[in-house]
Amino acid sequence: MPTLAKKVDLSTEVISNELIAENHYLLRCSCPEIAASTLPGQFIHVLISQGSGLLLRRPFTVYTVEDDQITMLYQLIGEGTNVLSGLKCGDSIRVLGPLGNTFDLSVTPNPAIIVGGGAGIASLMLLATALRDADVHTLALVGSMNQARLLSVKDLQAIGVDTHIATDDGSVGHHGFVTELLNHTLETRDLQNPAIYACGPDGMLRAVTKIGLDSGIPTQLAMENRMGCALGVCLGCVCKVQLPEGGFEYQRVCTEGPVFNAKDIVW
Amino acid sequence: MPTLAKKVDLSTEVISNELIAENHYLLRCSCPEIAASTLPGQFIHVLISQGSGLLLRRPFTVYTVEDDQITMLYQLIGEGTNVLSGLKCGDSIRVLGPLGNTFDLSVTPNPAIIVGGGAGIASLMLLATALRDADVHTLALVGSMNQARLLSVKDLQAIGVDTHIATDDGSVGHHGFVTELLNHTLETRDLQNPAIYACGPDGMLRAVTKIGLDSGIPTQLAMENRMGCALGVCLGCVCKVQLPEGGFEYQRVCTEGPVFNAKDIVW
Amino acid sequence: MTSSWQQKPMRYTWSEDEAMSDTHPSLEVTVADIQMKNPVMTASGTFGYGSEYVDFIDLNQIGAIVVKGITSVPWVGNAMPRIFETPSGMLNAIGLQNVGVDGFIDKKLPYLRNFDVPVIVNICGEQVEEYLEVTEKLDAADGVAAIELNISCPNLHCGGMSFGVDPKLTDELVKGVRKKTSLPLLVKLSPNITDITVIARAAEDAGADGLSVINTALGMAIDINTRRPQLANITGGLSGPAIKPIAVRMVWQVYNAVSIPIIGMGGIMTGDDAIEFFIAGASAVAVGTANFVNPRASLDVVEGIKEYLEQHRLHSIAELVGSLEIP
Amino acid sequence: MTSSWQQKPMRYTWSEDEAMSDTHPSLEVTVADIQMKNPVMTASGTFGYGSEYVDFIDLNQIGAIVVKGITSVPWVGNAMPRIFETPSGMLNAIGLQNVGVDGFIDKKLPYLRNFDVPVIVNICGEQVEEYLEVTEKLDAADGVAAIELNISCPNLHCGGMSFGVDPKLTDELVKGVRKKTSLPLLVKLSPNITDITVIARAAEDAGADGLSVINTALGMAIDINTRRPQLANITGGLSGPAIKPIAVRMVWQVYNAVSIPIIGMGGIMTGDDAIEFFIAGASAVAVGTANFVNPRASLDVVEGIKEYLEQHRLHSIAELVGSLEIP
Ligand SMILES: Cc1cc2nc3c(=O)[nH]c(=O)nc-3n(C[C@H](O)[C@H](O)[C@H](O)COP(=O)(O)OP(=O)(O)OC[C@H]3O[C@@H](n4cnc5c(N)ncnc54)[C@H](O)[C@@H]3O)c2cc1C
Ligand SMILES: Cc1cc2nc3c(=O)[nH]c(=O)nc-3n(C[C@H](O)[C@H](O)[C@H](O)COP(=O)(O)OP(=O)(O)OC[C@H]3O[C@@H](n4cnc5c(N)ncnc54)[C@H](O)[C@@H]3O)c2cc1C
Ligand SMILES: Cc1cc2nc3c(=O)[nH]c(=O)nc-3n(C[C@H](O)[C@H](O)[C@H](O)COP(=O)(O)O)c2cc1C
Ligand SMILES: Cc1cc2nc3c(=O)[nH]c(=O)nc-3n(C[C@H](O)[C@H](O)[C@H](O)COP(=O)(O)O)c2cc1C
Ligand code: FES
Numbered sequence A, B: 001m002p003t004l005a006k007k008v009d010l011s012t013e014v015i016s017n018e019l020i021a022e023n024h025y026l027l028r029c030s031c032p033e034i035a036a037s038t039l040p041g042q043f044i045h046v047l048i049s050q051g052s053g054l055l056l057r058r059p060f061t062v063y064t065v066e067d068d069q070i071t072m073l074y075q076l077i078g079e080g081t082n083v084l085s086g087l088k089c090g091d092s093i094r095v096l097g098p099l100g101n102t103f104d105l106s107v108t109p110n111p112a113i114i115v116g117g118g119a120g121i122a123s124l125m126l127l128a129t130a131l132r133d134a135d136v137h138t139l140a141l142v143g144s145m146n147q148a149r150l151l152s153v154k155d156l157q158a159i160g161v162d163t164h165i166a167t168d169d170g171s172v173g174h175h176g177f178v179t180e181l182l183n184h185t186l187e188t189r190d191l192q193n194p195a196i197y198a199c200g201p202d203g204m205l206r207a208v209t210k211i212g213l214d215s216g217i218p219t220q221l222a223m224e225n226r227m228g229c230a231l232g233v234c235l236g237c238v239c240k241v242q243l244p245e246g247g248f249e250y251q252r253v254c255t256e257g258p259v260f261n262a263k264d265i266v267w
Numbered sequence C, D: 001m002t003s004s005w006q007q008k009p010m011r012y013t014w015s016e017d018e019a020m021s022d023t024h025p026s027l028e029v030t031v032a033d034i035q036m037k038n039p040v041m042t043a044s045g046t047f048g049y050g051s052e053y054v055d056f057i058d059l060n061q062i063g064a065i066v067v068k069g070i071t072s073v074p075w076v077g078n079a080m081p082r083i084f085e086t087p088s089g090m091l092n093a094i095g096l097q098n099v100g101v102d103g104f105i106d107k108k109l110p111y112l113r114n115f116d117v118p119v120i121v122n123i124c125g126e127q128v129e130e131y132l133e134v135t136e137k138l139d140a141a142d143g144v145a146a147i148e149l150n151i152s153c154p155n156l157h158c159g160g161m162s163f164g165v166d167p168k169l170t171d172e173l174v175k176g177v178r179k180k181t182s183l184p185l186l187v188k189l190s191p192n193i194t195d196i197t198v199i200a201r202a203a204e205d206a207g208a209d210g211l212s213v214i215n216t217a218l219g220m221a222i223d224i225n226t227r228r229p230q231l232a233n234i235t236g237g238l239s240g241p242a243i244k245p246i247a248v249r250m251v252w253q254v255y256n257a258v259s260i261p262i263i264g265m266g267g268i269m270t271g272d273d274a275i276e277f278f279i280a281g282a283s284a285v286a287v288g289t290a291n292f293v294n295p296r297a298s299l300d301v302v303e304g305i306k307e308y309l310e311q312h313r314l315h316s317i318a319e320l321v322g323s324l325e326i327p
């Protein structure tokens, strides 16, 4: 596991903040320190508006890194992301990061199968880029509600990732769940040393976990949970993790995660 | 006393919001219903940012009315006016008004003496305009901390009001309090039927009251107090008013005021 | 918005009614024998005597109007300053400035009788006798739908809150008032207490028909430049969204402790907030501080509740009340 | 910022000291025998064991570090979800997940000994015996400056808060712990109580050296779509600016009731907030939820206090403590 960089908390200006798909925005800002050291799967904790009734920060994975800039791709969920979506170029935000662990790439997969549901794909883009850089053969399975909400397909294709689509309404790609695409891929292709990397809604992650466990394929999940500090102190963000010696403990998504081994998660 | 117009609460967009003197801004927005019916001294209750930790609205006098538009002239005081000062053209605010009573002009003064301290002059501008429209001879005495914070002098002169200045530091006009200017005016001029209309910090209003009472000149004050509803229900904004039959009661600045007869106020 | 209540012909049988309400949920509720077109009241002290809001809303569309606290004689109220804004909340120490029960009956009630909306009168006093006197007069007056006994005002030096934190005093007061009137009797509880269920049960046992939960939480703020309290009364009552989590918790606790209906309040700004209170156990809600921010708040809450019921295909508020699911 | 404490030569006489502090106010305080460079602590449960914040601040510059609540054996904590944001506040029901006293002494304390900052250990339990056991072990350990007795955790089913609302249990517990240690003993009070001064006096009489005021207020929130509580524990503790007015009020009440020092907390985000607590009667403050919003919050509060003292030409915190002026 790579050593993690020093965390910073800095005030920066929004460079752009655009609607890129129905209900989804891409925000770009300049954060040299964070851009320089973020590992795939790591996230930032964003203070959207100081002194407002919204007290806590909001966590988002770093979507891409370009020179001094980082982007985050986010879905409109509630008040926080709503306020965020109203920010314009020049507005300031505070960004804390890079936070959390990264994917375990100690055994080189072949192929790496990236499975993203909804905005979950945002947490896997830096991983896809890293895999491309390491010349790892990578497949991406991208699920979304419909064509209008489809995310990241062009970005993935642009870096040469073999990308497949599933939509709930069949408006593009496979009509059905992205996990069906995953099953189909595992059944129809001859895969040597596959590994799965997934992020998305809980239901999807549980299904992916089952597929991974049943087929014996190493599976890593980027987990989400409500966060207070994102620094490991409030113990608010935990998920239930099985211990090798039996029993379980609550581990912090912000510190021991967000990436967990699927076989360890107790749902 | 003119009958008061129906109150409205409407969402509108900021047309402009400019720094017009050190620490002071002029905000312009379109509010046809309010523009059509606001009387001198009346105010609006402004919801600055919905869903923020700032719960309550903020009261400001209508500074000028031009066709469908109204302006307000405000001083930076705390969080509310700070957020307000950051609003740009196109940002939305909610405006409730017109609120409160108006000045009593049932006896035509000659001259009308307007005394404004700091941002208090903002509450007297519509009055000055109404007096000009009624061909009432009007003097304005404008006090401020220094030249950089001087407000409204040009606006008053533009409508032909004979305007005199006092600054705390003597950077322009009389070096001292605006109440000294008032005393000076009363002592040196031969005034037939003068009346005083004042708005400003409490200390100034008390001094003006004393001058008015001592010299027997009818004096009206535009009062301020923290406001909850601005509609007369919370009883949060009261000031202490002497009753003709003896004793006192707490009257609402938002409803019985903001304009009170100086001789009735119990300080 | 006109409520579905006004449009519903009386001849409909239950099953037709059910079928219809798939698209038009009924907002009508009867709480503590108070019949309301919808479950949204205005909270005492935040809606004056109704007339102040007629430029903005049709009073007939509100579930019930709860008027400012009334005492036996007119009260002058506390000195200024009386209010102060805090994060997502406000402190108030009005000190129950009011026209007194006679003034209310003579000057305020006649206006309210013009409307087809239940008028609930919040009453307060320093002594049991004062409460009884006010109750007798209101009982005899025309146009009072119910009495809300304020045993929880944090801004009175004696009386007020002291009743609301002592089960014996609560018992004595509620029993006394109960004897003086056959009007529905609501008792308004204080959050400034270790165990609110003790007072809730005392009020229920003494004959209350419903409970209003909660009054304001006792708070304080200081001007750091003058080192003086921000309120002349030193302390005041905290209201607004800041206290909503405390209010929801207390409604839930009281719901599990009594069987009379609860009117939930504390920080309700939207229909969604109200829904939280219903699920926690409230049969109706009251909108308070929100009226200051948005004069249409009470009707916006009604509208929001209706939308929620439609979206979730619910037929009535009753299906929500106390429906908290504990996994 | 290095505090003036570090620069002040010891030979200065009082008058020289006074003259000097006109420009350099002293932030140094000694509260309940705990010597601190400044009056700003971190609130228990919001600063972990210190190490988590070293990327952002120099721990040596904090007044004191209060660590997460420790119990006799490791606790696994509550199920998820454990936190929820509310207007200007947050609810938490962590359930005291912690490594246990042995784990703390072995794994956490050695790291903290590297710093020149008082470490205060917050302890909790379900039975008096557990508190005693933890106290004995901490008393024997190296590097503990004081013990903070948490008798107010709202997230424990037995123990915890039940001590904090019963003066007899408080007396028994504090006396028991008092016998087991000569370390300064702080008792942390619950706001979920009718009269906080009763418990404050009980703790003082039983031998507490100081009081931490307040822990979180019991609250609740509901997901209106699933109709489930937003916290697995159903209720949780409300913290943040929303509760500041309640906290300031309680500090003021306790200040008027006891003569031991008070550590004020509840919603402190800035130096100005801290000043409010000093004026109300706190001798020191703790910064809690603010750490989550701004990892430098505790030092920003120190800086803000210093600026205020300078602006108001005050020489020390002592001049502020309990200086509320009632006109
Ligand atoms: C490590 C991590 C990485 C994430 N990366 C992304 C990303 O790249 N793109 C993206 O669209 N979303 C991402 N999320 C989810 C994102 O944080 C939430 O959608 C967002 O916080 C919602 O805030 P809100 O105020 O709009 O919603 P509200 O529902 O109003 O928020 C209420 C509270 O719940 C929390 N919350 C709500 N949904 C979630 C969630 N799914 N996960 C964590 N907290 C939540 C909020 O932070 C807030 O504290 C990530 C979450 C985590 C934990
Ligand atoms: C009828 C009326 C008319 C006014 N007209 C003007 C005007 O034309 N121009 C102008 O600059 N100011 C005017 N004021 C004062 C203005 O309302 C305050 O300066 C403003 O509310 C400060 O808000 P804040 O959030 O910046 O200050 P903060 O001090 O942070 O506000 C905290 C609370 O105190 C209240 N408050 C603070 N100062 C005052 C004050 N002087 N009067 C009333 N409430 C106050 C705020 O509304 C808020 O509720 C008027 C006030 C009243 C009552
Ligand atoms: C300015 C003000 C005045 C109030 N006056 C009364 C009152 O006279 N009687 C009473 O029982 N409650 C009174 N209350 C309490 C409210 O009715 C309500 O219980 C409380 O404010 C919580 O609801 P909210 O958060 O929606 O405002 C008052 C509240 C405010 C803000
Ligand atoms: C996530 C979280 C965990 C907490 N854990 C503890 C604890 O273990 N022991 C304790 O005494 N108080 C605990 N508290 C309470 C705080 O120490 C503090 O008293 C309270 O949060 C009020 O301060 P604040 O508003 O500044 O956060 C916790 C608070 C939070 C938010
Ligand atoms: S968010 Fe606080 S421990 Fe993870």
Ligand code: FES
Residues within 6 Å of the ligand: B226, B227, B228, B229, B230, B231, B232, B233, B234, B235, B236, B237, B238, B252, B253, B254, B255
């Ligand atoms: S502000 Fe509410 S009565 Fe005047």
